Amino acid sequence: MIALLLRDLRLAVRAGGGFGLGLAFFLIVVVLVPFGVGPETELLSRIAPGILWVASLLAALLSLDRIFALDYEDGSLALLATSPLPLEGVALMKALAHWITTGLPLTIAAPALGFLLSLAPEAYVFLLLSLLIGTPALSMIGTFGAALTVGLRRGGLLLSLLVLPLYVPTLIFGAEAVRRGADALDPTGALLLLGGITAGTFALLPFATAAVLRINLR
Amino acid sequence: MSLWEYANPKRFMGWTRPVLPWTFALAGLCLAVGLIWGFFFTPDDFRQGSTVKIIYLHVPAALMAINAWIMMLVASLIWVVRRHHVSALAARAAAPVGVVMTLIALFTGGIWGQPMWGTYWAWDPRLTSFLILFLFYLGYIALWEAIEDPDTAADLTSVLCMVGSIFAILSRYAVLFWNQGLHQGASLSLDAEENVADVFWFPLLVCIAGFVLLFIALVLMRTRTEIRVRRMRALEARMRRA
Amino acid sequence: MLTVSNLTCARGGVPVLSGVSFEVASGDALILRGPNGIGKTTLLRTLAGLQPALVGTVDYPEDAGAYASHADGIKAALTVTENLQFWADVYEGSGSGRTLRETALEAFDLLDLHNRMGGTLSAGQKRRLGLARLAVTARKVLFLDEPTVSLDRPSVKLFADWLHDHLSNGGIAVIATHIDLGLDAPELDLTPFKAALDQGGSDEAFL
Numbered sequence: 001m002i003a004l005l006l007r008d009l010r011l012a013v014r015a016g017g018g019f020g021l022g023l024a025f026f027l028i029v030v031v032l033v034p035f036g037v038g039p040e041t042e043l044l045s046r047i048a049p050g051i052l053w054v055a056s057l058l059a060a061l062l063s064l065d066r067i068f069a070l071d072y073e074d075g076s077l078a079l080l081a082t083s084p085l086p087l088e089g090v091a092l093m094k095a096l097a098h099w100i101t102t103g104l105p106l107t108i109a110a111p112a113l114g115f116l117l118s119l120a121p122e123a124y125v126f127l128l129l130s131l132l133i134g135t136p137a138l139s140m141i142g143t144f145g146a147a148l149t150v151g152l153r154r155g156g157l158l159l160s161l162l163v164l165p166l167y168v169p170t171l172i173f174g175a176e177a178v179r180r181g182a183d184a185l186d187p188t189g190a191l192l193l194l195g196g197i198t199a200g201t202f203a204l205l206p207f208a209t210a211a212v213l214r215i216n217l218r
Numbered sequence: 219m220s221l222w223e224y225a226n227p228k229r230f231m232g233w234t235r236p237v238l239p240w241t242f243a244l245a246g247l248c249l250a251v252g253l254i255w256g257f258f259f260t261p262d263d264f265r266q267g268s269t270v271k272i273i274y275l276h277v278p279a280a281l282m283a284i285n286a287w288i289m290m291l292v293a294s295l296i297w298v299v300r301r302h303h304v305s306a307l308a309a310r311a312a313a314p315v316g317v318v319m320t321l322i323a324l325f326t327g328g329i330w331g332q333p334m335w336g337t338y339w340a341w342d343p344r345l346t347s348f349l350i351l352f353l354f355y356l357g358y359i360a361l362w363e364a365i366e367d368p369d370t371a372a373d374l375t376s377v378l379c380m381v382g383s384i385f386a387i388l389s390r391y392a393v394l395f396w397n398q399g400l401h402q403g404a405s406l407s408l409d410a411e412e413n414v415a416d417v418f419w420f421p422l423l424v425c426i427a428g429f430v431l432l433f434i435a436l437v438l439m440r441t442r443t444e445i446r447v448r449r450m451r452a453l454e455a456r457m458r459r460a
Numbered sequence: 461m462l463t464v465s466n467l468t469c470a471r472g473g474v475p476v477l478s479g480v481s482f483e484v485a486s487g488d489a490l491i492l493r494g495p496n497g498i499g500k501t502t503l504l505r506t507l508a509g510l511q512p513a514l515v516g517t518v519d520y521p522e523d524a525g526a527y528a529s530h531a532d533g534i535k536a537a538l539t540v541t542e543n544l545q546f547w548a549d550v551y552e553g554s555g556s557g558r559t560l561r562e563t564a565l566e567a568f569d570l571l572d573l574h575n576r577m578g579g580t581l582s583a584g585q586k587r588r589l590g591l592a593r594l595a596v597t598a599r600k601v602l603f604l605d606e607p608t609v610s611l612d613r614p615s616v617k618l619f620a621d622w623l624h625d626h627l628s629n630g631g632i633a634v635i636a637t638h639i640d641l642g643l644d645a646p647e648l649d650l651t652p653f654k655a656a657l658d659q660g661g662s663d664e665a666f667l
Contacts, residue, residue, distance in 0.1 A: 073531075079529070162357040162360070172392040172393065204384070
C-alpha cells in the first residue's frame with residue numbers, strides 16, 4: 001500500500017500542479033476577499049477564520065476529480081482492483097496522497113495568509129491545529145465523492161455538488177475553533193468534535209469508497 | 219406468500235392502479251378539511267394573530283421534507299440488501315417530492331418569519347438545517363440523472379443516501395453548535411408545537427395526514443412512471459437485440 | 461486448475477454469454493475465439509473478478525489470478541523501471557522484486573528502454589511493458605485480453621516464448637486473441653454460448 005502512496009506522490013510531483021496549483025488558488029481566493037469586502041482591518045480580522053477555512057476547502061475541492069479519473073482512464077484502477085491490494089486500502093492511500101499534496105501544504109501556508117487578513121494573534125495556533133485535524137477529513141470525503149463520479153465524463157461539477165454538503169460539519173467545527181481562538185474563548189470542544197469527524201470519516205468512508213469503486217468498475 | 223412479492227414491478231403496477239386514485243382522493247379530502255378548518259374556523263392566536271395559521275402548511279411540509287429522506291434511506295437499504303427494483307425506483311421517485319416539501323417549508327417559514335421576527339431569513343439552526351437538507355436532495359437527484367446504467371445509478375445513489383444521512387445528522391448537530399457559538403443561545407426558535415392548544419392541534423393533525431397521503435400518492439404515481447420508463451427501455455433493448 | 465461451470469455473464473445488465481463451462485489444467489492455455497462483441501472481454505472480466513457472474517461459478521486458487529486488459533495502466537510520468545517496480549511492490553510487498561523486474565525487462569526486450577518515461581513509449585513498447593507487468597506479478601492464472609494488439613512480429617514471438625515458459629512452469633492462461641501464437645492450446649469458440657434474449661437480465665423483472 002505504501003508503494004501506491006509513493007507512486008501517487010511521485011506522480012503529483014512530476015506531473016506538476018499537484019502541490020502548486022491548490023496553494024496558488026488558496027492564495028488568490030484570500031487575496032480577492034479584501035477587494036470584495038473592503039480593506040478595513042477590523043472587518044477582515046473578524047472574517048479571517050471563515051475565509052481561510054472556506055478557501056482551503058475550495059482549494060482541496062479543486063484537485064478531487066483527479067484522484068481516480070487518471071487511474072480509471074489508463075486502466076490502472078481495474079488492475080489495482082484485481083491486485084492483492086484491498087480496494088479499501090487503495091481508497092485510504094488515495095485520500096492520504098491527496099492530503100499530502102493539498103491539505104498539508106494548505107495547512108502550512110495558512111498562517112502566512114492569516115497575516116494578510118490580520119487574523120488575531122491568539123488564533124494562529126488554532127488555525128494550524130484545526131486545519132491539521134480537519135483537512136484529512138476533507139480529503140477522505142472528497143475521495144468518496146471522486147469514487148462516486150469516476151465513471152462520468154463530466155463529473156467535475158457534479159462532484160462539487162455532492163461533496164460540498166458533506167463538508168458542512170468539518171467546515172463548521174474547523175472555522176469555529178479558529179474563531180473561538182481569536183475571541184480568546186476555549187476552542188477545545190470544537191477541536192475535539194473536528195477530530196471526531198475526521199476519525200469517523202477515516203473509519204467509515206474507505207469502505208463506502210471501495211464499495212462505490214467496485215460498482216463503477218463492474 | 220411473502221410481503222416482498224408486492225415489490226415485483228408487475229404486481230406493484232397491478233395493486234397500485236386501484237389504490238392510487240383513492241389515495242389522491244383521501245389526500246385531497248384531508249387537505250381540504252384540514253386547511254379550511256385551520257384557516258377559517260380557528261381563533262387567532264393571542265400573540266401571533268392570524269399569521270399563526272401558516273403552520274397548517276409549514277409544519278406538515280417540514281415534517282414530510284425529513285420523512286421523505288428517511289423513506290429514501292429505507293428504500294435504498296432495501297435495494298442494497300434485497301435488490302428489489304421497485305425499491306430503488308421509489309427512492310428515486312421520492313426525491314423530487316422531498317425537494318418540493320423542503321422548498322414549501324422554507325418559503326412558508328420565510329413568510330411566517332417576516333411578521334414574527336422582522337426578517338424572511340435568519341441563520342437559525344433549524345432554517346439552516348433545512349437549507350442543507352435541500353442541498354443533499356439536489357446532489358442525490360443530480361447523481362441519479364448523471365448515470366446512464368439504471369442499476370449502477372441505483373447502487374451509487376443508495377450509497378450516497380446512506381453516507382449522506384450520516385452527514386445530514388452530523389450537520390444538524392454541527393449547526394446547533396455553530397449558531398449557539400455565535401449567539402450564545404439567544405437564537406430564534408421555530409418550536410410551533412410548544413404552546414399549541416387543542417383548537418389548533420386537531421386541524422393540524424388532519425393537515426399532516428393530508429400531506430402524508432399526498433406524499434404517498436405522489437411517490438406511487440412517480441414510481442409507476444419510473445417503472446414504465448424502465449419497461450420501455452427494457453423492451454427497446456430487446457427489440458434492438460432481436 | 462481453473463474450473464468454470466455454467467457461467468452466465470452480463471454486460472450493462474444484459475446477459476451476453478450463458479452456460480459457459482470449461483476446465484484448464486496447470487500448464488495449459490485456453491484460447492477464446494468468437495466475433496467482435498460476443499463477450500470475450502466480459503468473460504475475462506468476470507473470470508478476473510471485476511464483475512459478478514449472474515449464474516455459475518469460477519474456481520481457481522485464491523490470490524493466483526492476474527488480469528491484463530486492453531489498457532496497460534502505464535503512467536506517463538514514471539520511467540519503465542518505476543512502472544514495473546510499482547506493480548512488483550503491489551504484488552509482492554518488497555524483497556525479491558528486483559530480480560523479477562530485471563528478468564521481466566529482459567524477457568520483453570525492455571532493458572534498453574528502462575530509463576525512458578512511460579509517456580514517450582510507442583504503442584508497441586507500451587504493450588510490451590504492460591505484458592512485462594504480468595511477469596512481475598508472479599501469478600499463475602492469467603486472463604489476457606488481446607495481449608498482442610499493436611505488437612510487431614518479433615514482439616509477438618517474445619510474448620509467445622514468455623508464455624510458453626510460464627505454462628511449462630505450471631501456469632494457466634485464458635487468452636482472447638485473433639492471431640496464432642504458435643501455442644499448442646485448445647480453442648473455445650464462444651458463439652454457441654451467446655445468451656438468449658430472456659436469460660435473467662436485470663431488466664427481466666419489468667417485462
